[in-house]
Amino acid sequence: MAAEMNEKTVVFITGGNTGIGLATxxxxxESSTPxxxxxxxxxxxxxKDAATTISSSLPNTRSTINVVPIDLTSDSxxxxxxxxxxSxxxxxxxxxxxxxxxALDPAHSQGKLSTRELWNQSWDINVSGTQVLTELCAPLxxxxxxxxxxxxxxxxxxxAETERTDGPMYERINGSPAAGWPKPGFTGTPAYRSVKTGLNMVAREWRRLLRGDGVKVWLISPGFLSTGLGGVGAETLREMGAGEPLVGGEFIRDVVEGKRDEDEGMAIRTGEVQAW
Structure with missing residues (x-):
């Protein structure tokens, strides 16, 4: 993939110190590709701690890891x-x-964020910061x-799937609470779901903008995995049926290595294209 045959492919991943990022x-x-x-x-x-852990556990890797600090809420x-x-x-x-x-909805449910703080911060981290970074990285x-x-x-x-209630996951995320107000705990993840839907359009716009430049674009839907997202805790998520983060990491590696090129431009799951 890199410009010259023997050069290593240069990959920049944000949020790489934990969860699916670290698994990626x-x-x-672990790949034979450097x-x-x-x-x-x-x-x-x-x-740096995450990089050291991986390098120590995989002493024979052909890849190198360098750490760059980045906060998506800060333009500087x-x-x-x-x-x-x-450079x-x-x-x-x-x-x-x-x-x-x-995923900041749990913090709102716990009274740690106001409604406006929840929505503004969710959009800033998940969409606005990602947009700023992608724009600056485009020339590279x-x-x-x-x-x-x-x-x-x-x-x-x-x-397209918001009407589904088949199976425990869809019942959990799409089921409606009993009538009346207030709703106990005002549960659910409306902010997280909404900003990720917004991110889908952001990615589609980048595909439109860069199609003539030969840039291949994907939205990765990694599945229900036991990460620290939302502050619920990995063990709790496992009890709810979540898989291991490495499943998502290997999926992303497959996309990087060209195994889902036929689905370029789409939101993809491990075994299918995700409906918009």
Whole structure:
């Protein structure tokens, strides 16, 4: 994928120090394809700790990991991170994985965020910051001979599936509470689902803008996995039927390595295209 045969493919992944991001870094390091992975982390030390853990567990990997601090709510942080990318690898970026995000609805339910704070912060982290980063990275992607642009969406973001109540997951996310107000706990994830649906359009716009430049674009719907998203806790999510994050990491690696090229431009799940 990189510009010259023996060069490593340059991959920048945000939120790479935990959850699906960390699992993706691990999956890439387990590949026979060599990567130069730039691990974006809001907390630089946590990023370095994650990189050390993976490097120690995979001493024979052909890939390298470098850490770049980045906070998607800060334009100066994003600009600094992209400046670091621009000054290395001939300013070329082969793959941008927009993985970082946040599910803040539980914090609202617990009284930690007001309704406006919930919606503004959800949009800022999941969509606005991702848009700013992608815009700044676009010139670096255009220097690649095989540029790939990935956005992490959600299985809950499908408008077409909001009427489904078959199975425990759909019943949980689409079921209606009893009549009356207030609704106990005002539960659910309306902000998270809405911003991920918005992100779907953002990705489609990037596909439209960069199609003539040969940039391949995907929305990745990794499935219900036991990450720290939403602050519920991995063990609680496992009890609810969530899979392991490495499943998502291996899925993303497959997309990076061309195994879902026939579904370019779409929101994809491991075994199918996700309905809009």
């Amino acid at each position: 870094v691990q999956a890439l390091c 990567y130069n992975i730039i691990l974006g982390s809001r907390d630089e030390q946590k990023g 942080s994003i600009t600094s991170a992209v400046s670091t990318l621009s 290395s690898h001939n300013g070329t970026l082969d793959v941008l994985i927009n993985n970082a995000g946040a 992607l255009l220097k690649s001979s095989n540029p790939r642009l990935l956005f992490l969406t959600s299985g809950t973001a499908s408008l």
